[in-house]
Amino acid sequence: MANPNVRALVCDLDGTLIDSIPSVAKAVNLVLGALGYRTLSSPEITRCVGEGAQVMFERALQIVDGDQQSISQCLERYIPTYLAETLDQTQSYPGVEETLCALHDQGVVLGICTNKPRATTLPALEAVGLSDLFPVVVTADDTGHRKPDGRHVTETLARMNISCDEAAFVGDSETDVLAGKDAGVWTILMSYGYCHLPMEALGADRILGQFTDVPSALENIAL
Numbered sequence: 001m002a003n004p005n006v007r008a009l010v011c012d013l014d015g016t017l018i019d020s021i022p023s024v025a026k027a028v029n030l031v032l033g034a035l036g037y038r039t040l041s042s043p044e045i046t047r048c049v050g051e052g053a054q055v056m057f058e059r060a061l062q063i064v065d066g067d068q069q070s071i072s073q074c075l076e077r078y079i080p081t082y083l084a085e086t087l088d089q090t091q092s093y094p095g096v097e098e099t100l101c102a103l104h105d106q107g108v109v110l111g112i113c114t115n116k117p118r119a120t121t122l123p124a125l126e127a128v129g130l131s132d133l134f135p136v137v138v139t140a141d142d143t144g145h146r147k148p149d150g151r152h153v154t155e156t157l158a159r160m161n162i163s164c165d166e167a168a169f170v171g172d173s174e175t176d177v178l179a180g181k182d183a184g185v186w187t188i189l190m191s192y193g194y195c196h197l198p199m200e201a202l203g204a205d206r207i208l209g210q211f212t213d214v215p216s217a218l219e220n221i222a223l
Contacts, residue, residue: 003220003221005165006108006166006218006221007107007108007109007162007166008110008111008160008162008167009109009168009169009218010112010113010156010157010160010169010170010185011113011134011169011171012112012114012169012171013112014049014050014193015171015172015192015193015195016093016170016190016211017130018090018130019091020090021042021046021049022042022086022090023087023124024045024049025040026085026089027082028040028048028057028060030077031074031077032064032066035070035074035077037061037066040060040063045060046194047059047196050115050175050194051115051146051147052146053078053117053140057071057074057075061074079117079120083119083120083123087123087127090124090127092130093192093211094211094212095212096130096211097130099211100130100133103214103215109160109162110135111134111136111138111156111157111160112139113156113179115139115140115146115152116140117139118139118142121137121139122137136156136160138152138156138159142155143155147179148174148178149179150182150183152179153169153179153183153185157183164183165184168188168218169186169187169188170187170188170189170190171189171190171193172190172191172194173194173195173196174195174196174197176189177189177204180204187205188206189206191208191209205221
């Protein structure tokens with residue numbers, strides 16, 4: 001990569017690097033079924049994700065007309081179910097691994113900024129073979145300021161010893177764009193993820209259709 005101004009890339013995880021809907025859907029449905037609720041379709045699950053497990057189950061329970069008091073039971077069951085029953089269904093998106101490896105080899109520092117809990121983030125990265133590429137992983141458990149709060153991004157960069165004017169952030173949702181803009185970093189939105197709003201209205205610096213386009217986008221950043 002020919003842009004010396006870009007020292008680091010912070011990445012969202014679900015919907016950006018990995019397609020977690022199959023594994024999340026199975027785990028959520030196993031939890032809902034155990035509590036006597038109907039299961040959700042993949043499109044229904046997709047509408048629930050993006051802001052962490054608690055918000056996901058709040059939305060899921062609304063869809064099934066469930067008791068919101070069941071959220072604590074859902075959360076207690078979710079992580080053990082996810083790890084035991086569904087992790088093998090998680091896959092990285094096409095081009096992600098080779099693109100990240102190329103950036104890493106070029107000296108770009110890589111970090112993860114995700115609203116997933118640490119207990120599911122690290123196993124997911126390991127399952128898709130990406131864990132060694134990310135020296136810094138900041139999850140929902142590691143900060144008091146989760147996306148869309150930009151402090152989640154700036155805290156990730158601080159742990160990477162990178163300033164905001166030396167970095168870019170790539171995500172897939174309105175939550176990510178809001179966080180990136182709030183942090184003051186150049187923000188890329190991937191169009192294949194879990195965005196719930198019209199992408200063009202969100203104000204990302206770039207909207208890309210495939211992860212292999214990220215390096216060329218980074219080359220053209222004017223930080």
